[in-house]
Amino acid sequence: MKYIQRFFVCFLCLQCLSFTGLAQDTPPFFSEIEAFKKQDIVNRPPNNAILFVGSSSFRMWTNVQEYFPGYSIINRGFGGSSLPDAIRYASDIIIPYKPRQVVVYCGENDFTADGVNAEIVFNRFTTLFEIIRKDLPKAHILFVSIKPSPSRLKYLPEMVKANAMIKHYLNDNRKTGYVDVYSKMLLADGTPMPDIFKADKLHINEAGYAIWQKAIKPHLKK
Structure with a gap:
C-alpha cells in the first residue's frame, strides 16, 4: 500500500512539473492567437x-x-505585441487569410525592451515584410508609422529614425505603402497632442483614431 501511495505522489509531482514546463514554454499572447483560431472556425473571415x-x-x-x-x-x-510576436504568429494570423492588403502597426512596444534601437526595429520589420512577401506575393503591404505617445517621449528620437528607415525601405519595394500618422499627431511645437490620447498617455481615443482613419483611408486597396 505504501508503494502505491508513493507511486501516486510521484506521479502527481511529475504531472505538476510537466504542466509547469508547458506553462513556461507557452509563448506570449498564445491564448489570444488561439482565440482568433477558434473564432475563425465559427465565422471564417x-x-x-x-x-x-x-x-x-x-x-x-x-x-x-x-x-x-x-x-x-x-x-x-x-x-x-512587438514585431517578434508578429513574426512568430505570421503563419497563424496573417498568411491563412490570404488578404489583398496587410496593414501593419507594430514596433512601438519594441523600444521598451533594453537595448532596442531604430536599427533593431527596422531589421525586425524587414523580417516580417519578407515573410509576408514570400507567402503572399500579391498582397499590398502598408505600414502605419510608429506614433508619438506622450508616455514614451524618451524613445521618440529612435522612433523617428525607425520610421524613416522603414519608409525608405518600402519606397524601394513594390506593392507597398507608408502612412505617416506621427507628424499628424503633433502640435505646432512638435510635442504630441495631449487630447487625442487616453489617460494612460499611450493609447489613442476616438479623436486619435479619426486622425488615423483620415491618414490610412487613401492607401486602402479596393
Whole structure:
C-alpha cells in the first residue's frame, strides 16, 4: 500500500512539473492567437480582405470596420505585441487569410525592451515584410508609422529614425505603402497632442483614431 501511495505522489509531482514546463514554454499572447483560431472556425473571415495586424493600437480599435465602410476589414491586433510576436504568429494570423492588403502597426512596444534601437526595429520589420512577401506575393503591404505617445517621449528620437528607415525601405519595394500618422499627431511645437490620447498617455481615443482613419483611408486597396 505504501508503494502505491508513493507511486501516486510521484506521479502527481511529475504531472505538476510537466504542466509547469508547458506553462513556461507557452509563448506570449498564445491564448489570444488561439482565440482568433477558434473564432475563425465559427465565422471564417473572407479571403481577399484587408488585414489589420499589430499591437494594442489596432487591438483596441474594435470598431475599425465602421471607420472604413465599403472595405472588408479583418482586425488581428493582439496584446501589447512587438514585431517578434508578429513574426512568430505570421503563419497563424496573417498568411491563412490570404488578404489583398496587410496593414501593419507594430514596433512601438519594441523600444521598451533594453537595448532596442531604430536599427533593431527596422531589421525586425524587414523580417516580417519578407515573410509576408514570400507567402503572399500579391498582397499590398502598408505600414502605419510608429506614433508619438506622450508616455514614451524618451524613445521618440529612435522612433523617428525607425520610421524613416522603414519608409525608405518600402519606397524601394513594390506593392507597398507608408502612412505617416506621427507628424499628424503633433502640435505646432512638435510635442504630441495631449487630447487625442487616453489617460494612460499611450493609447489613442476616438479623436486619435479619426486622425488615423483620415491618414490610412487613401492607401486602402479596393
